[in-house]
Amino acid sequence: xxxxxxxxxxxxxxxxxxxxxxxxxxxxxxxxxxxxxxxEVFGLIGPNGAGKTTLIRLLVGLLRPTRGRAWVLGxxxxxxxxxxxxxxxxxxxxxxxxxxxxxxxxxxxxGGMYGIDEDELYRRADTLLEIVGLSDxxxxxxxxxxxxxxxxxxxxxxxxxxxxxIFLDEPTTGVDTIGARIVRNLLRRLxxxxxxxxxxxxxxxxxxxxxxxxxxxxxxxxxxxxxxPSELEEKYRAAxxxxxxxxxxxxxxxxxxxx
Amino acid sequence: MVKGRVMDKKVYWLIKKExxxxxxxxxxxxxxxxxxxxxxxxxxxxxxxxxxxTTVEPSDVYMTLEDNGPLGQQLFRSxxxxxxxxxxxxxxxxxxxxxxxxxxxxxxxxxxVIPENFTYLLNTxxxxxxxxxxxxxxFRATSVAWLIRGFIYSQITRIIVVQxxxxxxxxxxxxxxxGHQLAIFLIMLTSVVAPAPYVSQSFAGERERHTLExxxxxxxxxLKILAAKLVAGLVITVIYTGFTVVGVLLYNLSIIIxxxxxxxxxxxxxxxxxxxxxxLPLIVFCQFLVLLCAIGIGVVISCLARDQATAEAVNNFALxxxxxxxxxxxxxxxxSAFGGLFGTFVMLVPFTHAIxxxxxxxxxxxxxxxxxxxxxxxxxxxxxxxxxxAKLFEREAIIS
Ligand SMILES: Nc1ncnc2c1ncn2[C@@H]1O[C@H](COP(=O)(O)OP(=O)(O)OP(=O)(O)O)[C@@H](O)[C@H]1O
Ligand SMILES: [Mg+2]
Numbered sequence: 001x002x003x004x005x006x007x008x009x010x011x012x013x014x015x016x017x018x019x020x021x022x023x024x025x026x027x028x029x030x031x032x033x034x035x036x037x038x039x040e041v042f043g044l045i046g047p048n049g050a051g052k053t054t055l056i057r058l059l060v061g062l063l064r065p066t067r068g069r070a071w072v073l074g075x076x077x078x079x080x081x082x083x084x085x086x087x088x089x090x091x092x093x094x095x096x097x098x099x100x101x102x103x104x105x106x107x108x109x110x111g112g113m114y115g116i117d118e119d120e121l122y123r124r125a126d127t128l129l130e131i132v133g134l135s136d137x138x139x140x141x142x143x144x145x146x147x148x149x150x151x152x153x154x155x156x157x158x159x160x161x162x163x164x165x166i167f168l169d170e171p172t173t174g175v176d177t178i179g180a181r182i183v184r185n186l187l188r189r190l191x192x193x194x195x196x197x198x199x200x201x202x203x204x205x206x207x208x209x210x211x212x213x214x215x216x217x218x219x220x221x222x223x224x225x226x227x228x229p230s231e232l233e234e235k236y237r238a239a240x241x242x243x244x245x246x247x248x249x250x251x252x253x254x255x256x257x258x259x
Numbered sequence: 260m261v262k263g264r265v266m267d268k269k270v271y272w273l274i275k276k277e278x279x280x281x282x283x284x285x286x287x288x289x290x291x292x293x294x295x296x297x298x299x300x301x302x303x304x305x306x307x308x309x310x311x312x313t314t315v316e317p318s319d320v321y322m323t324l325e326d327n328g329p330l331g332q333q334l335f336r337s338x339x340x341x342x343x344x345x346x347x348x349x350x351x352x353x354x355x356x357x358x359x360x361x362x363x364x365x366x367x368x369x370x371x372v373i374p375e376n377f378t379y380l381l382n383t384x385x386x387x388x389x390x391x392x393x394x395x396x397x398f399r400a401t402s403v404a405w406l407i408r409g410f411i412y413s414q415i416t417r418i419i420v421v422q423x424x425x426x427x428x429x430x431x432x433x434x435x436x437x438g439h440q441l442a443i444f445l446i447m448l449t450s451v452v453a454p455a456p457y458v459s460q461s462f463a464g465e466r467e468r469h470t471l472e473x474x475x476x477x478x479x480x481x482l483k484i485l486a487a488k489l490v491a492g493l494v495i496t497v498i499y500t501g502f503t504v505v506g507v508l509l510y511n512l513s514i515i516i517x518x519x520x521x522x523x524x525x526x527x528x529x530x531x532x533x534x535x536x537x538x539l540p541l542i543v544f545c546q547f548l549v550l551l552c553a554i555g556i557g558v559v560i561s562c563l564a565r566d567q568a569t570a571e572a573v574n575n576f577a578l579x580x581x582x583x584x585x586x587x588x589x590x591x592x593x594x595s596a597f598g599g600l601f602g603t604f605v606m607l608v609p610f611t612h613a614i615x616x617x618x619x620x621x622x623x624x625x626x627x628x629x630x631x632x633x634x635x636x637x638x639x640x641x642x643x644x645x646x647x648x649a650k651l652f653e654r655e656a657i658i659s
Contacts, residue, residue: 060476063655085478096469098276100283105276112272113477141283157473 006074007035008165008197009042009059013068016054016221020066028054030221031068036214039195041187043208046218047249052201053093055218056167059199060090072165086114089158093169093201099143103134103153106142111160121160128156131186132179148175155183159190168200172207184211205242215241217248224248269479270487277461277491287456291499298449299506303513306532317348318399320407321370323355328378330387335373337414338407345406346399362392368400369393371407387415442507442534442542443617444586447610450549451578453499454492458557459570461488462652467566472658481653489554489645496550500543507534507542541620545613548637552609553578555644562651581608609640 016029029051036042044052057063059072061081070077072084098106107125112118129138132152142150151174158166168187172180188211190196202208208215209229217225217232225232225248229241238244281287324335339350353361353370361367372390381387389411393404465471474484511533518529534542557574564570585608588597597605605611612633619625619633651657 057472057658062472062475062658082478085476088476090473090476092469092472094469095473096465098280098470099468100280101276105279109272109276110473110477112275113269113474113479115269115478154473 008038008040009036009070009072009199010034011055011059011068011070014055014058014065014070015067016051016058016063017066027221029058032218032221032223033068034216034223034226036197036199038197039191040214041191041198041200041212043212043215044199044201044218045203045205045208045215045245046201049220050218051221052218053169054221056090056169056199056201060088060167061085086161087164089161089163089166091154091158091166091168091171093173095154095169097142097150097154097157100141102139102141103129103145104138106153107157107160110157114161116161124160124162125156128159129153132156132182148179151175152179152183155186159186162194163196165197165199168198170201170203172202172204180207187211205240205245209241217245219249269477270483270490273474273479273484273487274491274494277488278494281457281460281491281495284460287460288498290456291453291495292502294453295449295499295503296506296509298445299503299510300513302445303510306514306517317346318368318403319349319351320347320403321351321353321358321361321367323353323358323370323372325355325375326373326377327375328382330381331373331377334377334411334414338371338410341410345410346403347407358392367392367394369404369407371404381415442538443614446503446542446546446617447549447582447586447614448579449503450499450546451553451582451610452575454496454550454554455557455571455574455578457492457495458554459561459564459567459574461492462558462561463564463570464567466658475658482649485558485645485649485652489558492554493551496547496554499550500546503546504539504543507539510534511536535621538621541617545617548616548634548641549610549613552613552637552641552644555641555648558648559644559651562648562654562657582610585611585614609637612637 011032011034014029014032015027018024018026018028032051032055044055046052054063058065059070059077061077061084064078073087075081075083077084098109101109104122104125107128108118108121111121111124116124125138126135129135132155134149134152134156137145137149142153145153151171155168155171158168171187172183175183184207187196187198187200191198200207200211212229214226214228215232216223225236225244227235232238232244233240236244236247238247322335322338324331326332338345338347342350355372358367358370358372361370370392372392374388374390377387377389391404391408394400465474475481477484479487514532515529556578557570560573560577561570564573585605588605616625616630616633616637619629
């Protein structure tokens with residue numbers, strides 16, 4: 001598919017320190033080394049403040065690493081970010097939406113900024129809005145939408161550029177059960193059929209086990225575990241991923257403690 | 260070529276998004292339409308009313324009689340005798356030096372000089388000159404001056420029967436008429452604050468509503484994103500400028516209507532208090548420069564402020580106060596007449612230079628070099644703020 005055959009995402013000792021050398025210094029990400037392959041759905045989990053959002057922001061060039069390096073689609077995120085941008089989509093955590101634009105305009109205008117042809121944009125917008133179940137409200141100003149509906153528009157907006165890699169920071173937060181299922185099914189299909197590489201963060205362990213091929217567990221900026229859910233369950237002798245997570249993060253896994 | 264077109268297309272979508280968002284916020288649009296019209300209409304109504312009321316009150320008149328000949332003496336006496344009709348409260352005799360002193364101190368109302376050679380000129384050339392110095396910012400003084408002017412004209416043509424009477428009419432403020440002073444003040448005040456709601460919504464607002472992050476990952480340089488937002492800001496301010504023109508026309512109309520209702524008044528209200536339509540292009544141009552500069556300052560503030568409300572508050576504070584100071588100085592006389600620390604401050608404020616451009620052109624006192632200087636300062640200031648804005652826009656902290 002692409003010129004390079006290596007991993008789609010690679011980080012090497014990636015570190016981000018906010019306000020270094022001051023009293024407010026925070027090591028948000030600490031020497032993270034990992035890889036994500038093409039077409040993979042990679043889940044990033046970890047407690048609040050673990051560094052998930054920071055990692056994503058580094059990978060899309062919104063933040064600059066303090067130390068270490070990272071590559072997306074074989075390109076350096078610092079020096080070659082211009083080559084990465086057109087091929088990568090981001091759904092930020094707590095992302096806002098342009099309330100005075102309609103759902104369709106939100107999609108089309110955003111896609112327009114990626115240089116996509118206008119007719120093509122309207123075609124893709126129709127398809128995506130149909131999928132997320134908002135066709136009938138496509139021309140309504142988004143300010144009247146519910147929180148979950150806005151979130152669906154944002155997922156659709158990220159997908160309108162037909163990216164090769166998509167970063168989703170808590171994509172289904174606030175979306176109802178049915179909506180979340182629709183989004184998950186869509187992501188799963190895109191990853192298997194179109195080789196879309198997906199990195200998502202979530203606090204929902206069901207979502208992780210349902211969707212993710214591999215997961216990385218972050219805690220206090222460090223990558224404490226990485227692998228397939230089944231691998232991790234086996235390695236830490238846990239019944240499910242939640243137990244692995246609890247064990248690694250709190251340091252007293254239920255089974256580990258009793259054993 | 261193709262690449263260039265595609266990139267322009269990206270900017271186009273961003274501009275479209277910005278403009279639509281604003282145009283759809285009804286209150287913001289309403290403010291853009293109402294505020295220039297209201298400002299002008301209010302001034303029109305105020306002026307029509309105040310002028311109508313205050314011009315019937317008498318004013319002090321300063322006089323200098325330098326002529327020793329009979330005709331000058333006669334003219335002086337008949338003015339004194341008709342003081343009441345001419346709404347002169349009191350005639351104060353002064354020397355030419357004292358008159359100049361009053362001008363320098365900006366304490367002058369009306370000063371009439373009957374020069375040394377008045378009788379001689381009338382006898383030899385059948386022509387004479389009377390010098391008028393009038394503070395046109397003072398309605399009463401202006402009105403009384405007009406009354407005296409008409410009186411002198413009638414006296415000299417009736418009694419002395421000459422072919423010609425000339426008036427040298429000096430206004431104390433460098434601006435020719437009150438209408439222009441007002442225009443300048445209003446343009447400053449309204450233009451300076453006009454872009455603030457858009458700018459703070461477009462920068463601080465995007466961050467506050469968490470829409471900036473997704474915008475900053477699109478394949479456009481930060482500079483291009485900034486430029487697109489500025490263009491959108493200009494598109495919107497064009498609407499504002501358009502309604503300013505409507506406001507000026509309504510203002511003029513209100514003065515003309517008032518003037519028509521005062522048939523006996525010797526003063527030509529329309530000439531004195533309306534904005535000369537020939538100067539509209541200049542007014543619009545100056546307004547454009549000021550809007551541009553205000554956008555630049557707004558961008559810097561907006562990139563630094565924590566949220567939209569803070570940005571707007573700081574913006575108003577930073578823009579309104581110097582504008583008020585300068586605008587009020589404009590009424591008191593020339594804003595370039597101050598020295599020292601205060602004078603330096605006044606000259607550093609970019610909007611001062613817009614006023615100087617307007618004043619200079621309207622009073623005819625400007626030279627091409629002084630105009631270029633003012634314009635370059637204003638543009639230079641704008642470019643500097645935009646460069647600072649661009650730098651701030653590139654910071655990581657812009658998203659958090
Ligand atoms: N701009 C910033 N300036 C200073 N500190 C920051 C900044 N952004 C994040 N941090 C800190 O970095 C750490 C990691 O934050 P991050 O947002 O990456 O966590 P997260 O894993 O996404 O958490 P959550 O699950 O709550 O979204 C936190 O301690 C946070 O306070
Ligand atoms: Mg987060």
